[in-house]
Amino acid sequence: MHSPSHFTHLASHDSTVTPSQVMITTMPLLMLCITTELAMNLESSNFPSPPEALTQLLEAEFHSELPPSSKSTYAVLSRIAAEVERICSKSDRIQSSGEIASWKMTLGRHRMQKCLSYHKLGSRRGRIELHSHLSTMVYRHIAPGRAQLGFNARYNLVEDFLQGFYIEALRAFRREHELAEDYSPRTRIELAEYMAFTEHYAKRRISLRGQRNQQLIILRAQSFANRQPQETAMDMELAMDSAKGEEAEIHSRSPVVQQVREQMVADAIDPADSVVRDRIVTELMEYLEAQGQTDCMDYLTLKLQDLSAPEIDEILGLSARQRDYLQQRFKYHVEKFARSHQWQLVHQWLGADLDQNLGMPKQQWEGFLQQLSPEQEQLLQLKQQHINDQEIAKRLKCTPKQVHKRWVRLLEIAWRIRNGGETTATD
Structure with a gap:
């Protein structure tokens, strides 16, 4: 599943983007001083700070990893800072934590690191990595439950689905960052930003009935599999936005869309939760590695991709008895991690x-x-x-x-x- 054709017109070759010819391995003393001073100023107060301050801090802190200063680089930094400000302002947990500035720093670094990870891969390897990751997430959900489809049939469905999803993600990216309707990433850093956004967008959790929630891309794949008529399919974009234009206004009056909008406003997942969850996963992986539990790490990786037990057995080459033993060992280490190693972090995430x-x-x-x-x-x-x-x-x-x-x-x-x-x- 390594042929995301939709990406071919988005920075289709890296020759137009010239990375730095000199690898900067040590941040200059001046940049280090600027970073320290900005961080102290930002963290010394919990009052809202303008996005420009966070932009400057991110630019200083990640100076050695960013491409040479350019208009597109600064635009990416500014958008990340603005998104962080928006998330922090909308999160009740962050606003009541008394540590708003600390959250801004954590979120800003998290978003920058994800963007830079795609930037280091480059446009081709980055596209393959993203496409492979999203393909794994939707593979099980891309066909109706009773359909007995082989790999090739599912592969074709996944390809068709993801082409549409990439377009949807680009539209969401333009909308959320108030960019022109014809905006497309042109430079390597802009493409990395878009790929990081697409991954994050795919993993957004949408609240469902019965206090359940599901990742957006899986809901999309399930709708794709059910082949719902266009007029009854869930149009999240219009449900989330206020009506724009006569057609959108008529659509927004639909009882279905109004119900979706009310549900999303009332029960939306706090953005802070995803950050805490990602940190828990990272800490748990490090804990398992320190304990020498590499098979548990593999098991966790596959569980996070929402694979079924038979699929995990096939990938890891496990018999039923071996899987039961691995599950028991995994459960033991997770409980030890949750109650002893990182109890504060886990209990914070659980609201406990x-x-x-x-x-x-x-x-x-x-x-x-x-x-x-x-x-x-x-x-x-x-x-x-x-x-x-x-x-x-x-x-x-x-x-x-x-x-x-x-x-x-x-x-x-x-x-x-x-x-x-x-x-x-x-x-």
């Missing part, structure tokens, strides 16, 4: 951190507190005050390792109570 009573409603939380021993209650109070383990160890007259072990035990109790299990503080 200390400030939220570990995800328990009031009555359940009160029952949880009644089960704690005086020592456990004191440990919980110290953790709620954000005191580090070394200081807690001094106050409880034990070692930091013992503090960590006791806290993991307390989290296990909370985990079981929160999920409906019965437990006591001493079982």
Whole structure:
């Protein structure tokens, strides 16, 4: 699935884009000073900062990785900064976190790193990488559930679907960045920006009934597979935008579109969640690698691509018994990671951190507190005050390792109570 023909007219060859002839391996002292000063100024306040400040910071921090300063390079930086500002302003979690500036830095770096990863690959390898990744995501969903299609048939359907999706992503890119209707990426950095946007756009999660959500590209693939008539297919673009023009205005009055718009406004996934989720995946991969669990890393990679158990078995060459053993080992390491190694990050993503009573409603939380021993209650109070383990160890007259072990035990109790299990503080 390595022939994305739609890309051929978008920066179809790299000869028009001349990368730097000299690799800058060390940021000059002046650029380092500028980066440090800008970061300090930005992080010293949680008040909104203009996109220009973040643009300058990103330009200084990624100076050595960016192509020579040009109009297109600065335009890409400005669009990334503007998008970060927009996300932060719309995210309730970020606005109430008290760390708005820190979120801006994190989001800005995340977007820049994704863009630069495609820039390093170049137009051809970048297109192949993106096409392969999106193909894997939609492969299972591209045909009706009862259809018994072979690889070649599915391949052709995937190709047809993705050509339309690339056009949709380009239209969304123009719309969200308020670009001209005929805009197309021309330089290598612009193409990298568009490919990074397309990947992010494909992974956007749309809320569904029953508190479920699904990635946008999978919903698109399912609609493609069902061959819904054009007049009843979900037009997300018009549902998300206000009516523009007579035809769009008539369409926007449709009860279906109004329902979609209301649902998306009411239940849209917080943009901060995707950033936290990506960080969790990265941290979990690093944890598994440190534990020497390379097969678990492979399993996680395939699970993230939404592959079924038989498909994973076939790719990894597993028997049923081997898969069961791998799943048990994977579950063990994920639980250890979630309750011990990175409990704060995972609980933040689950909406179950200390400030939220570990995800328990009031009555359940009160029952949880009644089960704690005086020592456990004191440990919980110290953790709620954000005191580090070394200081807690001094106050409880034990070692930091013992503090960590006791806290993991307390989290296990909370985990079981929160999920409906019965437990006591001493079982």
